[in-house]
Amino acid sequence: MLRLQGISKIYKVGDSEFYALRKINLEVGEADFVSIMGPSGSGKSTMMNILGCLDKPSEGEYLLDGVNVSVLTSNELAELRNRKIGFVFQGFNLLPRTTALENVELPLLYAGVKTRERRQRALEALELVGLSSRVNHRLKELSGGQQQRVAIARALVNKPKIILADEPTGNLDSQTSEEIMAILQSLHEAGSTILLVTHETDIALYTRRIIRFLDGQISGDEQIIAPHIARAHVVGEKGAAS
Amino acid sequence: MNLWESIRVSLRALRANKMRSILTMLGIIIGVGAVVAMVGIGNGASASITSQIQGLGSNLLVVTPGQSNTGGVMGGSGSASTLLLSDVAKIKTAASAVKALAPAVSTRVQVVYASGNTSTSVTGTTAEYAQIRNVSLEQGRFLTQADIDDGSVRVAILGPSVVENLLGSSQADILGKVIKLNNVPFLVVGVTASQGSSGMLNNDDVIYVPLNTAQNRLIGKKNLNQIYIEAASADLMVTAQEQVTAALRRAHQLGTGQENDFTVTNQADILSTMETVTQTMTLLLGGIAGISLLVGGIGIMNIMLVSVTERTREIGIRKAMGAKGKDILLQFLIEAIVLSVLGGSIGIGLGAGGSELAGSLLKMDTSISGPSIALAFGFSALIGIIFGVFPARKAALMNPIDALRYE
Numbered sequence: 001m002l003r004l005q006g007i008s009k010i011y012k013v014g015d016s017e018f019y020a021l022r023k024i025n026l027e028v029g030e031a032d033f034v035s036i037m038g039p040s041g042s043g044k045s046t047m048m049n050i051l052g053c054l055d056k057p058s059e060g061e062y063l064l065d066g067v068n069v070s071v072l073t074s075n076e077l078a079e080l081r082n083r084k085i086g087f088v089f090q091g092f093n094l095l096p097r098t099t100a101l102e103n104v105e106l107p108l109l110y111a112g113v114k115t116r117e118r119r120q121r122a123l124e125a126l127e128l129v130g131l132s133s134r135v136n137h138r139l140k141e142l143s144g145g146q147q148q149r150v151a152i153a154r155a156l157v158n159k160p161k162i163i164l165a166d167e168p169t170g171n172l173d174s175q176t177s178e179e180i181m182a183i184l185q186s187l188h189e190a191g192s193t194i195l196l197v198t199h200e201t202d203i204a205l206y207t208r209r210i211i212r213f214l215d216g217q218i219s220g221d222e223q224i225i226a227p228h229i230a231r232a233h234v235v236g237e238k239g240a241a242s
Numbered sequence: 243m244n245l246w247e248s249i250r251v252s253l254r255a256l257r258a259n260k261m262r263s264i265l266t267m268l269g270i271i272i273g274v275g276a277v278v279a280m281v282g283i284g285n286g287a288s289a290s291i292t293s294q295i296q297g298l299g300s301n302l303l304v305v306t307p308g309q310s311n312t313g314g315v316m317g318g319s320g321s322a323s324t325l326l327l328s329d330v331a332k333i334k335t336a337a338s339a340v341k342a343l344a345p346a347v348s349t350r351v352q353v354v355y356a357s358g359n360t361s362t363s364v365t366g367t368t369a370e371y372a373q374i375r376n377v378s379l380e381q382g383r384f385l386t387q388a389d390i391d392d393g394s395v396r397v398a399i400l401g402p403s404v405v406e407n408l409l410g411s412s413q414a415d416i417l418g419k420v421i422k423l424n425n426v427p428f429l430v431v432g433v434t435a436s437q438g439s440s441g442m443l444n445n446d447d448v449i450y451v452p453l454n455t456a457q458n459r460l461i462g463k464k465n466l467n468q469i470y471i472e473a474a475s476a477d478l479m480v481t482a483q484e485q486v487t488a489a490l491r492r493a494h495q496l497g498t499g500q501e502n503d504f505t506v507t508n509q510a511d512i513l514s515t516m517e518t519v520t521q522t523m524t525l526l527l528g529g530i531a532g533i534s535l536l537v538g539g540i541g542i543m544n545i546m547l548v549s550v551t552e553r554t555r556e557i558g559i560r561k562a563m564g565a566k567g568k569d570i571l572l573q574f575l576i577e578a579i580v581l582s583v584l585g586g587s588i589g590i591g592l593g594a595g596g597s598e599l600a601g602s603l604l605k606m607d608t609s610i611s612g613p614s615i616a617l618a619f620g621f622s623a624l625i626g627i628i629f630g631v632f633p634a635r636k637a638a639l640m641n642p643i644d645a646l647r648y649e
């Protein structure tokens with residue numbers, strides 16, 4: 001599904017070069033559920049951005065579904081992001097002056113989905129993350145955790161095959177985190193390929209594979225034999241209503 | 243994404259950011275409004291001055307005392323006192339191309355009638371004045387030769403504006419009543435018809451009295467302010483001007499090499515002088531308008547550039563969500579067009595209203611000019627579009643991640 005071969009990302013800082021990623025080789029199969037861990041600054045977000053076709057590697061090849069991404073035009077990349085990838089940013093990156101619903105509708109808008117269906121699907125996605133009662137709130141009227149859930153709803157509204165989530169539970173209490181993980185687990189069971197960045201082992205244990213980063217390189221890769229099961233029954237209006 | 247969706251996205255973005263939208267529009271409103279108003283006022287002033295001068299009389303020459311290099315200012319009385327009644331007789335006998343003459347003096351007086359009180363200009367002149375200057379009567383009569391011959395009769399003919407200022411209506415009955423000019427009683431024997439002139443030069447706001455009476459009772463000096471002369475025909479204007487000049491030089495005993503101590507202006511000179519004046523004025527107003535346009539343009543630019551950071555992030559988000567370059571450009575183009583059209587229309591409305599208002603305050607017709615609207619509108623729209631779309635284009639070409647991190 002995803003394949004990185006010799007991927008490096010080099011930033012020029014003054015005269016010297018800084019390797020944010022150094023010759024990364026990684027393969028993620030279809031319907032895998034991977035968590036990425038590592039200290040701050042180790043290159044996790046950098047890799048996620050490359051995987052999400054938001055950024056280009058300095059070296060190496062990235063094959064997505066067997067397609068070499070580096071040869072695609074910017075329009076083809078836009079279409080790829082729109083159709084195949086759902087991205088949750090570390091800093092949310094939502095449109096600040098618009099409502100939760102409008103933010104979630106965004107990927108559908110650019111996919112050319114008609115108004116009514118767009119609205120319907122956006123509402124469903126918001127319901128899934130437990131924000132039904134907040135759909136018409138502007139972003140600034142939402143708490144950090146609620147904004148994070150809008151970002152998650154936006155990432156999954158297009159029913160993408162790949163979900164890339166950069167610290168999706170970073171701002172949430174453990175109970176809400178578990179709700180989010182339950183959503184991701186159910187998406188995974190439905191066949192999505194999911195990569196998420198986290199600093200918490202508890203969260204990582206809900207996934208099936210942990211990849212560890214250190215100084216721009218992969219320092220560990222382990223399978224989880226018996227992942228924890230996140231309890232889905234807590235998902236709902238709770239937390240959104242308060 | 244189709245055009246309709248793009249329009250809706252743009253409108254939503256404009257509404258989501260009301261302050262920025264309003265400020266951008268304000269720039270366009272100021273620019274377009276100023277140009278429309280200023281040029282409207284300028285055009286109106288030129289038109290009204292031209293029509294007033296043409297209404298002064300036909301084949302008209304005006305002699306004023308003193309040397310003037312500028313061709314003379316309309317009806318302005320020279321400060322020199324070189325023009326005397328005796329000159330009139332000399333011109334009459336010497337200048338064959340002259341059909342009629344009317345000497346005139348003028349001064350400002352305080353007019354009192356009943357409880358009415360106004361200040362206006364009094365013209366002391368002779369009976370011929372009416373014919374030369376196209377003055378016609380609404381009621382009563384103008385000055386007669388008998389009034390002039392008498393030498394001290396105190397009769398007055400009022401312009402309609404004077405009647406209105408005294409009694410509140412130009413139709414009010416004042417014929418046969420006695421008014422006081424600087425405390426000297428005068429019998430009202432006529433009211434002139436409105437010459438329809440307005441603005442700075444109001445031919446309706448004037449009182450006519452016999453020349454001698456004015457000199458003796460109101461001014462106390464014997465010199466003339468003007469001699470109005472009607473040439474026999476339009477073809478004879480130049481001849482008449484030459485004859486009058488020669489006659490006056492002889493009357494004033496000026497030797498060769500000595501400069502004229504008077505000025506003879508013909509109507510064409512006045513018109514062309516005034517045209518230069520009004521052109522200069524229109525240019526000046528146009529300049530002010532141009533500066534407003536520039537300031538408005540800089541305002542638009544400012545707002546657009548200031549919002550670039552925030553909008554670059556917005557573009558990054560939209561691109562990350564699958565927007566293509568053309569979706570972004572279309573959105574920003576439509577936003578700029580909507581703001582330009584909306585702001586431009588409001589500006590035209592306010593500008594037209596403003597020049598209308600100025601026109602009614604200054605009592606003159608104003609006219610809105612199409613090319614000035616087009617220019618102002620085009621300029622603001624261009625600025626709006628360039629500074630709205632150009633940064634957007636730059637952002638749309640970035641990597642989404644760079645746009646998202648833009649500062």
Ligand SMILES: Nc1ncnc2c1ncn2[C@@H]1O[C@H](COP(=O)(O)OP(=O)(O)OP(=O)(O)O)[C@@H](O)[C@H]1O
Nearest residue numbers: 011012018020039040041042043044045046047090
């Ligand atoms: N635009 C850039 N220019 C220069 N250096 C950069 C740039 N972006 C990232 N870096 C550097 O690359 C390294 C990796 O950054 P990255 O954001 O991938 O870290 P991370 O693993 O996601 O950290 P965190 O857990 O704090 O989110 C950091 O040391 C950072 O300073």
Ligand SMILES: [Mg+2]
Nearest residue numbers: 044045090166
């Ligand atoms: Mg990070």
